[in-house]
Structures are given as structure tokens and as C-alpha cells.
Amino acid sequence: MPKKYVYSFKEGKKEMKELLGGKGANLAEMTSLGITVPPGFTVTTQVCDVYYKNNRKYPKEVINQIDKKLAELEKEIGKKFGDKKDPLLVSVRSGAAVSMPGMMDTILNLGLNDETVEGLAKKTGNERFALDSYRRFMQMFGDVVLKVEHDKFENILGKTKKAQGVKIDSELGINGLKEVVNKYKALIKEETGKDFPANPKIQLQMAIDAVFDSWNNERAISYRRINEIKGLIGTAVNVQAMVFGNMGNDCATGVAFTRNPSNGEKKFYGEFLINAQGEDVVAGIRTPNTIEELKKIMPGIYNELLEVQKKLETHYKDMQDIEFTIEKGKLYILQTRSGKRTAHAAVKIAVDMVNEGLIAKGDAILRIDPGQLDKLLHKSIDPNANVRIIAKGLPASPGAAVGEVYFTADKAKDMAEIGKKVILVRAETSPEDIEGMHAAQGILTSRGGVTSHAALVSRGMGKTCIVGAEKISVDEQGKKFSIGNRVIKEGDKITLNGTTGEVLLGEVSFVEPELKGEFKTIMEWADSIRKLKVRTNADTPHDSKVALDFGAQGIGLCRTEHMFFDEIRIKAVREMMLADTQEARKKAIDKIMPMQKKDFKEIFKIMDGLPVNIRLLDPPLHEFLPTEKEDIEMLARELNVSVKKINELILATKEFNPMLGFRGCRLGIVYPEISEMQTRAIMEAACECAKEGINTQPEIMIPLTGTMKEYEILHYDLKRISDEIIKKNKVKVDYSIGTMIEIPRACIIADKLAEKAKFFSFGTNDLTQMIFGYSRDDAGKFLPAYIKKGILEKDPFVSIDTEGVGYLMELGVKKARKVNPKIKIGICGEHGGDPSSIKFCHNLGLNYVSCSPFRVPIARLAAAQAALEEKR
Numbered sequence: 001m002p003k004k005y006v007y008s009f010k011e012g013k014k015e016m017k018e019l020l021g022g023k024g025a026n027l028a029e030m031t032s033l034g035i036t037v038p039p040g041f042t043v044t045t046q047v048c049d050v051y052y053k054n055n056r057k058y059p060k061e062v063i064n065q066i067d068k069k070l071a072e073l074e075k076e077i078g079k080k081f082g083d084k085k086d087p088l089l090v091s092v093r094s095g096a097a098v099s100m101p102g103m104m105d106t107i108l109n110l111g112l113n114d115e116t117v118e119g120l121a122k123k124t125g126n127e128r129f130a131l132d133s134y135r136r137f138m139q140m141f142g143d144v145v146l147k148v149e150h151d152k153f154e155n156i157l158g159k160t161k162k163a164q165g166v167k168i169d170s171e172l173g174i175n176g177l178k179e180v181v182n183k184y185k186a187l188i189k190e191e192t193g194k195d196f197p198a199n200p201k202i203q204l205q206m207a208i209d210a211v212f213d214s215w216n217n218e219r220a221i222s223y224r225r226i227n228e229i230k231g232l233i234g235t236a237v238n239v240q241a242m243v244f245g246n247m248g249n250d251c252a253t254g255v256a257f258t259r260n261p262s263n264g265e266k267k268f269y270g271e272f273l274i275n276a277q278g279e280d281v282v283a284g285i286r287t288p289n290t291i292e293e294l295k296k297i298m299p300g301i302y303n304e305l306l307e308v309q310k311k312l313e314t315h316y317k318d319m320q321d322i323e324f325t326i327e328k329g330k331l332y333i334l335q336t337r338s339g340k341r342t343a344h345a346a347v348k349i350a351v352d353m354v355n356e357g358l359i360a361k362g363d364a365i366l367r368i369d370p371g372q373l374d375k376l377l378h379k380s381i382d383p384n385a386n387v388r389i390i391a392k393g394l395p396a397s398p399g400a401a402v403g404e405v406y407f408t409a410d411k412a413k414d415m416a417e418i419g420k421k422v423i424l425v426r427a428e429t430s431p432e433d434i435e436g437m438h439a440a441q442g443i444l445t446s447r448g449g450v451t452s453h454a455a456l457v458s459r460g461m462g463k464t465c466i467v468g469a470e471k472i473s474v475d476e477q478g479k480k481f482s483i484g485n486r487v488i489k490e491g492d493k494i495t496l497n498g499t500t501g502e503v504l505l506g507e508v509s510f511v512e513p514e515l516k517g518e519f520k521t522i523m524e525w526a527d528s529i530r531k532l533k534v535r536t537n538a539d540t541p542h543d544s545k546v547a548l549d550f551g552a553q554g555i556g557l558c559r560t561e562h563m564f565f566d567e568i569r570i571k572a573v574r575e576m577m578l579a580d581t582q583e584a585r586k587k588a589i590d591k592i593m594p595m596q597k598k599d600f601k602e603i604f605k606i607m608d609g610l611p612v613n614i615r616l617l618d619p620p621l622h623e624f625l626p627t628e629k630e631d632i633e634m635l636a637r638e639l640n641v642s643v644k645k646i647n648e649l650i651l652a653t654k655e656f657n658p659m660l661g662f663r664g665c666r667l668g669i670v671y672p673e674i675s676e677m678q679t680r681a682i683m684e685a686a687c688e689c690a691k692e693g694i695n696t697q698p699e700i701m702i703p704l705t706g707t708m709k710e711y712e713i714l715h716y717d718l719k720r721i722s723d724e725i726i727k728k729n730k731v732k733v734d735y736s737i738g739t740m741i742e743i744p745r746a747c748i749i750a751d752k753l754a755e756k757a758k759f760f761s762f763g764t765n766d767l768t769q770m771i772f773g774y775s776r777d778d779a780g781k782f783l784p785a786y787i788k789k790g791i792l793e794k795d796p797f798v799s800i801d802t803e804g805v806g807y808l809m810e811l812g813v814k815k816a817r818k819v820n821p822k823i824k825i826g827i828c829g830e831h832g833g834d835p836s837s838i839k840f841c842h843n844l845g846l847n848y849v850s851c852s853p854f855r856v857p858i859a860r861l862a863a864a865q866a867a868l869e870e871k872r
Contacts, residue, residue, distance in 0.1 A: 005058075006065035008041045008072060009240075014316075019044050021236030023095030026336050033315065035308060035333050039076050040090065040240030041069035043208060045097065048234025051212045066208070070239070077241050082200040086123045087116040089133070089242040092207040094214060096235040099337050101456045102431045103223040104235055105144040105214040107207045108277055109137035109242060113198040129247045131177035132169075136246075136277060138184045138196060141203065145210040148191045150430075156183045170246070170275045204239070211237045219431045226438050226461070230793070243332045245325040246277050252298070252326040253278045256291055256305070258313040261321070261341040261459055262398055262450070264348030264518075268309060270322075271449045278323060278334065281449065287468045288449040304331050312336050317358050318367070319349050340459045342397050343375040351518040361525045362868050368522065370835040370862040375399055375462040376519055377550075377854045379510030381497050388505040390494075391483050393444070393469030395501035396455035401442025401464035402495040402507050405488055407476045409436025416440065423494055425481055427474045429454040437463065442496040444503060446472040446481070464498035472503070515550055515857065523551055523857055526864035532841060533848035534859045535613070537828060539563060541602040547853035551860055554610035554697070555603065556761065556850020557828035560678060561619050563599050564592070571638065573624045576673075578641055578649060586673040596681035604689045604696045613699040613761060613828070613850070614682055615740060616675050620663040622653040659769065664704025664740075668714050675702075675714060679721045687729035698735045699759055704766075706743040708752045715756055740828070742766035747812035754816035754823050761850075762809055764829030764837075768796050771804050797830070800837040806844075813844055826850060835862035842866035 012020050012028025020028065024042035031037050043066065050058045074080055079088035089111040094104035112120070112134045121130035139153040157180055161167065164176040172180070188196045197203055214220060215235045224230070245253030255278075256270025271288035273280050274297070281288050295302040305324060308331075312320045321339030325332045341349065350364035359367075381387070381400045403421035406412045409432065412424045416439035424440040426433065428447045437443055437457055442464035445454045449468055458465030474481045479490035488494060488505075495504040515523060535556030536547030544555060564573055569592050576588035603612060625646075626632050632650075636643045655661035668675035679700060686696040700718055705711045718737050726733050739746070739753060742763030746753065750760070769776050774783075776797055786792045800806055816823050826848035831837035833855030841849050842863060851859050 002061045003046075004065070005047050005062045006041055006043050006069050008069055009037060009039055012042065017097045019046065019236075021045055021095030021097055021238070022099055022337055023093065023335055024236045024238050027238065027240070029315075030312070030333060030336060033311065035311070036331060038241040038243050038332050038334065039073055040238060041066075041073065042095070043237040043239070045232070045234045045236045048212050048215055048236070051209075052216070052234065056209070056213070063205075066204075066239075070204075073239075073241060081111055081204075082116065083119065084115045085119045087111050087119055087200075089116075089120075090204070091238075091240050091242055092204070092211055093238045093240070094211045094235045095238050096215075097232055098229050099340070100220060100223050100229070101340065102453045103214075103220040103434070104217070105211055106279070107137070107140045107144055107210070108279065109133040110141070110203050110207055111200040112137045113196075113200070115198075116200070124247060126247055128174050128177065129244065131174060131181060132172075132246055133244065133277075135177055135180045135184060136279075138181065138188070140279075141207065142184065142188050142196070144214070145206050146188060146192050148188055152187055152191070153184060156180060156187065169280070208237050208239070211235065219434045222434045222438070225788075226434070228794075240334070243325045243327045243330075243334075244277070245273075245327065246275055247328060249275055250326075250329050251275055252294070253281060254288070254291065254294070254324055254326075255281050256309060256322045256324065257319060257339045258309045258322070259319045259339075259345070259349055261319065261339050261345050262395060264341070264345035264352070266352060268306060269450075272324075272326075278325065281452070287447060287470060298326065298329070301326055301329070301331050308333060314358070317353070317363075319345075340456055342399075342459050343372040343462055344398055345459075346372060347376070347522050348518045351521050362529065364522065365526055365529065365861065365864050366868055368861060370838075370858045370865065372462050373858050373861060374855075377513050377857060379512060380499070381495070381504075382509045382511045385509045387495075387502070387508055389502045390486060390488075390505050391469045391472050391503040393446075393466040393472075393501045393503065394450050394455075395498055396450045396452075396467045397458040397463060397465035398499040399442075399462075399464040400495065400497055400499075400508075400510060401440075402493065403441040404491050404493055405481070406436075406440075406490055407474070407479055407481075409433040411490075412436035413439040423496060425472075425474060426454070427476070428452065429457070437461065442466075442498065444469060444472070444494075444496060446470060446474045464496050466496050466498060466501050466503060469501075469503060512546075519857075523860055526861050527551070530860065530863035530867050532838065532846065532859075532863040532866070533826075534856055534863060535611070535826065535828075535848050535850040536853050536856055537832070537850050538603070538853060541599075541606055543853050544603050544606045547856050548606060548610075550853060550856040552610075552853070552856045553848070555607060555612045555614075556826055556832065556848060557701075558603065558612060558614045559618070560596070560615060561617055561623075563596060564617070564624065569595060570624055571635075573621075574626075574635060575639055576671075577621055577624065577653075578639060578645065582673065585671065586677075589673050589677050593677050593681050596678060597685045600682050600685035600698075601689060604685060604698070605694055607696075609695040609697075611697040611699055613701055613759075614678075615701045615703050616665075616678050617667055618664050618703040620653070620655060620658040620661055621667065622650070622655065622658065625650050625653065659766070659775070665702050665710050665714055666704070668702070669710065672717060676717060676721055679718045680725065683722045683725040683733065683735065684729075686733045686735065687725060687731050690731040690733055691729070696733060696735075698733070700735065700737045701759075701761060702737070702739045703763075704742060705739040705753065706745045708749060711739055711753055711756065736824075738824075741809075741812055742770070744770055744808055747808040747815075749815075750812035751815035751819045754820040757823065759824040759826075760812065760816060762812075762825070762827040762829065764800060764805060764809075764827050764831045765797060767808070767829070768801060768805050771808065772796060772801070794836075799834050800831045800840050802840055806840060810844055813846070817845075824848075833859055835865070838862040839866040839869070842870070 009031040014029035017025035081088045092107045117134045121127040142148040143150045254272025260269040270291040323335040403423040412422045422440045445467045495508040533553045535554045536552040537557040538544045539562040572591040576585045579585040736758035738757040738759030740763045828850040832849040833851030
């Protein structure tokens with residue numbers, strides 16, 4: 001029996017999305033639910049896979065099965081494909097297993113030619129509609145299949161409208177449309193050297209191939225890379241009988257969401273256009289009407305649509321994005337899918353659906369993308385700020401964004417790559433703008449509605465977006481936009497308030513985010529499920545308080561070197577380095593002792609009852625020395641030493657590879673006065689806090705251990721000093737000494753280290769550097785190329801390399817726990833805030849992850865998701 005490559009909508013179901021794509025599976029599901037869906041069939045993702053593996057060809061059975069399903073469709077509709085009197089027309093749309101809005105290609109009205117267009121006109125009694133459908137088809141087919149530039153078609157259309165004295169497409173009359181069609185034919189002949197293909201069967205075959213080709217177009221590849229979509233074999237192709245929203249004023253097309261995708265409000269939300277086709281709404285060429293206006297114009301259809309959206313949301317148990325067409329007063333549903341939403345909306349919808357009994361708490365947690373929470377943790381516009389509103393549009397994606405104005409995706413991307421904050425301003429965006437949108441802080445368009453391409457993609461990316469700011473006149477060629485007499489040029493700064501839709505002049509002050517409302521609720525649910533504890537990397541009282549407010553369960557890394565870099569302290573370090581005797585060195589470094597103690601005491605007070613992991617001085621000493629001539633001369637005067645002596649010290653401390661040089665525990669062994677001073681500061685601060693009733697849990701961490709002897713020498717000194725101070729103060733302090741595992745050798749001897757160390761903390765950044773042999777500071781020169789070429793799947797400094805780094809981590813954990821089952825193990829590299837790395841740490845059985853303060857909620861959610869996925 002031949003393999004089945006093509007399924008009618010009656011044969012599928014929603015669980016088949018890997019085979020039928022999300023769109024095809026949902027069309028099949030809606031058909032089975034009795035919802036009015038134009039009939040059709042799906043060519044599976046497997047065909048796309050075969051197509052690419054066989055040099056853009058597929059088996060003859062595929063063609064035969066398409067012909068068979070086309071014949072079934074003709075019978076069901078009662079029309080013939082290519083019939084001159086009453087032709088069947090179809091749409092050809094992409095549909096991968098994961099939604100990729102606007103990234104691949106669509107063709108509408110396929111089956112029209114000079115003869116069938118006349119038949120369509122006579123059958124419908126509407127020549128204008130038939131010609132409008134023909135010019136749309138010719139433009140889409142010419143662009144997508146024949147690769148004639150889209151702008152060349154738009155140029156012809158624009159000039160014809162201007163000559164006819166009309167502004168919008170639907171006002172163009174029969175004669176104008178005939179002129180457009182003829183000019184389109186001439187353009188295609190001129191650009192391709194061939195006539196526009198008239199045979200509908202050939203049109204269909206070329207269109208299906210073109211949709212498969214669009215799977216690997218530049219924008220689709222970029223979208224998958226940006227959104228980390230991997231493991232898909234290709235797109236399916238959906239061939240569906242056409243229904244028409246452009247037959248007159250009793251017709252319409254629209255996009256709607258079962259809830260507001262911007263703020264999550266439980267309110268039917270969407271837009272529509274009278275006498276239009278679906279691409280008009282998505283492309284943002286015309287600013288549509290809100291869905292509430294449909295209630296006034298077509299109340300019966302509105303109520304029917306309301307019932308359908310309730311049915312679909314209840315069935316899928318998620319907010320749905322619905323495309324619909326109204327043809328001569330009859331409603332058709334063309335698509336449903338889980339709608340893209342902002343971070344704020346995602347959290348609100350998830351919590352509301354639990355409270356409504358639609359989903360369980362675990363489902364709510366799994367439904368939220370941890371990375372998307374980052375948007376909720378950014379600043380918003382200060383309500384008390386003085387603002388100058390220069391324009392207002394539709395708030396398509398909330399939040400606040402400030403940046404310099406740029407008018408093309410390429411320029412926005414280029415400027416972002418050199419560190420500029422960018423606002424991309426366009427009349428309307430298109431799928432080709434994907435890289436620029438990704439690079440921008442926010443997007444502003446003068447046209448389009450809240451379901452336009454700009455809005456949909458921005459929400460999916462978590463970008464602030466304002467659309468339909470119609471008073472803005474965008475001049476992309478002149479690199480400026482104007483509002484009345486005011487002109488904003490390329491490079492000028494503006495601020496977008498995506499919550500209100502206001503465009504503000506210049507840079508506006510922001511306020512810090514808060515963890516409250518539904519956000520707080522979802523975090524509490526996550527905390528009740530996760531096993532991994534979440535700590536923070538914090539070196540100041542301010543960062544410690546921020547992290548605590550975001551739910552941190554202690555500090556996993558306090559980098560003490562960050563406390564050395566103010567003017568007074570760095571001078572003391574330099575004095576120590578220039579000292580000739582140990583006594584002089586100790587005298588110099590002890591000047592820092594009261595300041596370090598004060599820092600630790602403030603942090604202990606904030607983290608009352610929670611562990612605070614303090615890493616002893618780690619970076620190479622040359623980082624503390626001046627490099628400029630003027631600074632060297634000033635230091636010589638301040639310390640009463642010669643410039644020559646300082647220059648000799650600079651030369652002596654210079655290293656070929658500082659990250660592998662004189663740093664970490666090596667400093668503490670050669671200059672024991674440094675680690676001794678820090679230990680005294682830590683323990684005296686802890687003892688003073690204990691006397692004030694504050695529960696301190698200091699964890700003293702020895703950095704860069706590679707041998708057992710290194711650890712033993714420092715552990716002995718640190719324990720001796722700590723016990724002496726505790727005894728002297730007659731208090732109880734629950735302290736511990738451990739080490740940072742950041743050298744591969746430390747993983748190999750983890751069992752020996754675990755005999756004395758009370759905890760391990762994986763320094764995954766350095767571990768990654770040493771295992772790969774990549775310098776983190778220089779790897780940016782080649783890592784993007786490595787990822788693009790597939791040498792690496794992800795940047796190993798962003799997400800843990802589970803095959804190499806992960807293998808050594810697993811080895812270290814197993815060896816350590818075999819000797820000391822109670823040893824506390826966590827990570828404190830930047831990977832501690834990466835969701836996929838957090839999942840790996842959960843599976844490895846670590847006790848905690850530590851990350852920057854603003855990533856604490858992300859880590860809490862990711863840890864809960866890891867626990868849920870393990871359970872399921």
C-alpha cells in the first residue's frame with residue numbers, strides 16, 4: 001500500500017500537527033467540530049522533507065494523491081478546477097508544526113486566468129470582484145512563485161490608483177483593474193521572459209513547490225533561529241477552497257483573538273475590513289475596524305463569531321488566534337491557532353484560565369515561556385515624568401522602549417550590532433523586516449492594526465510596538481518621519497509607550513518593575529512545584545534587595561573583587577602590590593578590612609536567614625593597576641614611590657593569558673594576607689550580625705581550585721581564622737567553606753575535594769572557556785558563524801554545553817556525592833538564568849542555581865517547568 005502523503009480536512013485531527021502542520025491539524029479539528037471551514041486538503045510535512053532530500057522533487061504518488069484530493073474537493077464544492085463558467089478557486093498556504101506568522105508564503109485565488117476570470121464575473125454578476133481577485137492572484141503568484149519584486153507590482157497599483165483619483169484598493173473601478181491586470185502581465189513577461197501561466201493545474205503545482213521553497217527562505221530561517229525553533233522537518237501545504245471577503249459590502253475578512261493578546265483581558269478582540277481579503281488585514285495596508293464595529297454592521301454574524309470563538313477556546317483550552325471571512329453574509333473560519341501574546345498577557349491568561357477551571361496550575365506554568373518573562377522585568381515609563389507626546393497609535397505590544405530612529409531593517413540591525421538602541425520606524429513592516437525587528441528595542445508603524453504583521457511578530461518577540469499612528473508621515477527614502485511641521489530624523493531619539501500607544505519625544509525616565517498581581521501568583525505556584533532553589537549573583541546591598549524582592553533564596557555568588565574598585569580601596573590594593581615586605585602588604589590590605597566588613601554586614605542583614613556565598617578575590621592583580629601615563633604618575637605621587645617602580649610592577653604582573661595565570665586561589669596562597677583579611681571581614685560581620693539577632697549563613701568560596709593541596713592550604717587557614725573569631729565573639733555562626741569548580745581537573749578530583757569542602761559551586765563560564773579553549777572575551781568573533789554553520793547549536797556561554805561541560809559537571813557531582821551525599825552543589829555562572837541550562841541542572845540533581853537579580857523569576861519558572869516535565 002502506497003504511503004499516504006495527502007490528507008483531506010475530514011481525515012485529520014489536532015494531535016497530527018507534526019505531520020499536518022499546526023494549520024492543517026487545526027483545520028481538520030475544526031471540521032470535526034462542525035465549524036464552517038472551507039473544505040480542502042493538506043500535503044504533509046513529510047513531503048517537504050522528501051522534497052529537499054531529493055533535489056526539490058517528490059514521488060509521483062504525491063502528484064497522484066493531490067489530483068485525487070482535488071477531484072474530491074471539486075465534488076464536494078460542486079465546481080471544477082479550471083472551469084470556464086464556474087471555476088473552483090483555491091488558496092495555497094504554508095503551515096509548520098510550530099506557528100511562524102507571516103514567515104512563509106501564501107497564494108490566494110489560485111485557478112484564475114483570462115477565461116476563468118470571465119466565468120467568475122458572470123457567475124457572481126460582479127465583474128469588479130472577479131478582476132480584483134485576478135489582480136491579487138497575479139501579484140501574489142508573481143511575487144511568491146515567479147520571484148518578481150513585490151514593489152514593482154505595488155508601483156503599478158499605486159500609479160493606477162493615483163491616475164484614477166482613488167486612495168484605497170477597494171475604490172479602484174473595473175477599468176482601473178483591467179489596466180492593472182494588463183500591466184501585471186506585461187511586467188511578468190518582461191521580468192521572467194515568459195507569459196503568466198494560464199493552466200490551473202500547473203499553477204497549483206508551482207504554488208505548492210513555492211510554499212515548500214519558502215520553508216528555507218531567509219526570513220523563515222531567521223525566524224527559526226531567533227525563536228530557537230529546531231527539529232522540524234518542514235512545512236505542510238494546505239490547499240483550501242476559496243471564500244471571498246471582497247465581493248462587496250456584505251463581505252469582509254478579519255483576524256480575532258479570544259482574549260486580548262496585548263494585556264490578557266478576557267474580551268473578544270480583533271479587527272476586520274469590509275470588502276477585502278485576508279492579506280489586507282495582516283499586511284497593514286489599510287487600518288481596519290475593531291471587532292466591536294462588526295456587531296453594529298452585521299450583528300448576526302458577530303454573534304455567530306462570538307459562539308465560535310468561545311467553542312474554540314474551550315476546546316483548545318488556550319487563547320486562540322482566528323482568521324475568518326464573511327462571504328455574502330455567511331461566516332467561514334479559515335484558521336485557528338494558539339495566539340502569540342505578550343509576557344503580561346501570557347501570565348494573566350494562564351492565571352485566569354486556572355481560576356476559570358479551564359486548566360491546571362501545572363499547565364499554566366508550562367504554558368509560559370520563561371525567557372518571555374524578561375519583558376516583565378524591564379522598566380516602564382515613569383508616570384510622573386515630563387513627556388512630550390508627538391503622536392499616538394494603537395498599542396499593539398506593551399512596555400516601554402527608547403532608542404534612535406532608523407527606517408530600514410538592515411540599518412536597524414547594523415546599528416544595534418554596534419551597541420545602539422534602535423526604534424524601527426516603517427509605514428508597515430513585512431516578513432523581510434524580521435532581522436531589524438529582532439534587533440530593535442521597539443517598532444513603530446504609521447499603518448496597520450493590532451493584528452497586522454508588525455503587531456503579531458512584535459508580540460511574539462516581546463517587543464514594544466505601536467501601529468497605525470496615522471498622523472505620522474514616514475519618508476523612508478528621506479530617512480525621516482513628520483507629524484505636521486515637526487520632523488524626526490534618522491538618529492533622533494524617541495520613546496514608545498506600548499501600553500498607551502503614545503510616541504514621546506526624546507528619552508523619558510523609567511521606573512523599576514514590581515512582582516505583583518498575576519505575576520506574583522504564577523511565581524508562587526512555581527515555587528510550590530520546583531525542587532531547585534534559586535539564588536542570585538549580587539555584590540551590593542541594592543542588588544541583594546532587588547533579588548530578594550524577586551524571590552531569591554540567598555546569594556550564590558558575591559564577587560568580592562567588585563567591592564575593591566572604588567578609589568580608596570583600589571589605592572590600598574595598589575599599595576599592597578608595591579609593598580616590599582609581607583608586613584607592609586598586610587598593613588596596606590588591612591585598610592580595606594573595615595569597608596569589606598561593612599559591605600558584608602549590610603548584605604547579611606538583607607539576606608537574614610538565607611545563605612550568602614562569598615567568593616574570595618579572583619581576578620589577576622594586573623587588573624588593579626593603572627595603564628595610562630597620567631594615572632601612573634599620580635599613583636607614584638600618592639604612594640611616594642617612583643614611576644619606575646610602578647612600571648616595573650606593571651611589567652612583572654603582565655601575563656600572556658591572564659585567565660590562566662596568577663589569579664583565584666593562587667593569589668591566596670602567594671599573598672595569604674588577602675584571603676585572611678577577607679575571611680576576617682566576613683566572619684566579624686557575621687558575628688556582629690549574630691549579636692543583633694540576624695541569622696547569617698556565610699559560605700566562603702575558594703576560587704579556581706585545581707589541586708587538593710591548594711584547597712587544603714587555604715581551607716586550613718580560613719577555618720582557623722573563622723573559628724578564632726567566632727570563639728572570641730562567643731556567638732554561633734553557621735558558616736561553611738567550599739570551592740568553585742571551574743577547572744576541568746577539579747571535576748576529576750571532586751571526590752577528594754568533597755572530603756573537606758561543604759559545598760561546590762560550578763563556575764560554568766570559566767569551565768566552558770577551559771573545556772572549549774575559547775576566550776569568552778574573543779569568541780564573539782567566530783561564534784555567530786559557528787552557530788550559523790551548525791558547528792554549534794547554541795552559544796556555549798549562553799546555554800550549557802551538555803555534551804562536554806555537562807559531562808564533566810555530571811562526573812563531578814557523582815564523585816562528590818559518593819564521598820559526601822549531603823554536599824551542597826549549585827552553579828553561579830551566567831548559565832544560572834538560562835532556562836535550558838536550568839533544566840539540565842535539575843536533571844543533574846543540583847541543589848540550586850544562581851543568576852543575576854532580574855533573572856530570578858525566570859529561573860524560578862524554569863525550575864518549576866523542569867520538575868513538571870520530569871514528573872510527566
